[in-house]
Structure formats: structure tokens, C-alpha cells
């Protein structure tokens with residue numbers, strides 16, 4: 254770390270002995286905030302929490318804190334990059350333009366903030382989707398695989414990451430005082446060791462078939478296969494969910510938090526009205542590539558997984 258964050262506060266790791274959360278006092282998204290050069294903290298699997306860093310909404314934007322703006326087909330309203338297209342929303346053109354502007358502002362503030370926190374990533378961090386999630390986590394009935402209240406690392410069947418990192422900047426914009434309630438779990442390497450020995454190799458030709466038939470956007474590598482299996486095994490394992498080391502973390506409205514969601518074991522237990530910005534980063538652009546899920550899995554499997 255180039256500059257130790259003077260305002261850092263490390264909360265009690267909790268009964269499970271998990272040391273996952275780091276708190277910082279920043280109250281600005283811009284260059285003038287105190288915390289910078291904390292790549293190693295986030296890369297080591299910590300959740301960086303900023304309880305004083307709110308995403309301010311204009312009075313006219315508060316009407317968007319309502320699920321009625323969704324188009325009913327998707328769980329999120331999002332802006333896709335690089336096109337800047339708004340997806341998942343329904344309404345009059347002027348309203349949608351204002352809603353899009355709110356989400357774009359979150360993208361821009363998050364990006365400036367991420368580049369201050371992680372200056373080493375400048376020129377390498379790529380902007381992924383920006384999403385606004387108005388729905389309540391607790392209210393949705395879903396299959397076990399889609400049930401994000403169960404702890405998991407992020408991995409997507411149709412969107413193979415091929416080792417690329419998923420860095421996410423979240424903000425709770427709930428207007429009713431409700432926290433976003435997470436639980437976080439064991440370190441990634443311990444988690445990988447828990448299941449790796451029982452996961453077989455993908456069927457020969459399956460990656461090609463998935464890509465050719467349009468099920469995956471690009472080739473599903475062996476890394477993606479393992480990450481999906483870790484995601485599914487964890488969610489399907491009731492004993493793991495109930496008894497593994499875990500820590501509840503409540504993010505009050507006005508809180509920003511940042512983590513690598515492909516590395517931090519997390520489940521979202523409750524809350525509605527969340528902003529989220531995804532950034533993508535190649536493993537070799539990390540300050541400590543050996544901490545990444547790709548390098549960790551390669552070390553444990555004793556072979557290349559690309």
C-alpha cells in the first residue's frame with residue numbers, strides 16, 4: 254500500500270474469526286478523499302466499507318426508488334457500456350432519460366472513486382454494467398441456483414470471465430432506513446479447497462458446444478467451469494450454508510462498499526434499492542496476481558486453467 258489509510262477502522266472480526274471488513278471514513282467520491290493505494294487490501298479478499306459515502310439523489314430522482322420503473326422482465330435496471338444504453342426500464346421517454354442520467358452519474362462517480370482507491374489500475378480497469386436494483390432481495394422466490402441469499406462467489410453460466418476479475422462498487426440508496434444485509438464467508442482459498450477435489454473436468458467438447466449454440470458469450474474455460482461449480486456446490490450445500498464460518502454485515506443507507514465479488518464469499522439476505530457498478534480487470538494487471546481466483550485455483554490444481 255503506498256499510503257496507509259489513516260482513517261481505517263477494522264471492526265471486530267466476529268465470533269467466526271473472519272477478518273473480511275475494512276472501514277474507511279471517506280465522505281467524497283472525488284480526488285480529494287483520503288483513501289488511496291489500497292489495491293492490496295481489496296485484492297486480499299477484503300470488503301472495503303465507506304459508511305459516510307452516500308450517493309446523493311436529487312429530489313426529482315427519488316421517485317425512481319420504486320420497482321414500478323422496471324420493465325417486468327429483468328431484476329435490474331441497468332446501463333450497458335460502452336453503448337450507454339438503458340435496459341430493463343419502462344416509462345415515458347423523459348422519465349427514462351432522467352433515470353438513465355442518475356445511473357450514469359453513479360458510473361462516473363464510482364469510476365473516479367475506484368481510480369483514486371486503486372491508482373495502479375488506471376488505464377486497465379474496464380467499465381462493466383451499471384445497475385440499479387430496486388427490488389427487495391427477500392421478496393423474490395427463486396431456484397436454489399439463483400438464490401443469492403445463499404453464500405457464493407460470483408460466476409455466470411452465460412458469461413464466462415476466463416479469469417478476468419469482477420470488482421464491484423455498491424451503494425445502498427434505500428430511502429426507508431433499511432440496511433443491505435450481507436453475510437460474508439471464508440477466504441477464497443479455503444473455499445476452493447473445500448470442493449475442488451470433488452469437481453471433475455468439463456466434458457470434452459462441451460465448451461465448444463456451449464459457445465457454438467450461443468449459450469455462452471465466449472469460450473467457457475476450465476477456470477469458468479471450476480468457478481461455476483464452486484458457485485453451485487456452495488449454494489446447494491445446506492451444511493456449508495448453515496455451519497461454515499460467516500459474518501453478518503449490515504450496510505446502512507448512505508454506505509458504499511467495494512470488493513472483488515468473484516473472490517469474497519457473500520450472500521445478500523435483505524434490502525432494496527441498491528446501486529452497483531462492475532469493473533473488469535485482467536489478472537495480470539492486479540498488484541498481486543497470485544491472490545486472484547485464477548492463480549489460486551491453478552496453484553491448487555497444479556495446472557494452467559485457461
Ligand SMILES: [Fe+2]
Pocket residue numbers: 401405406407514519
Ligand atoms: Fe453475488
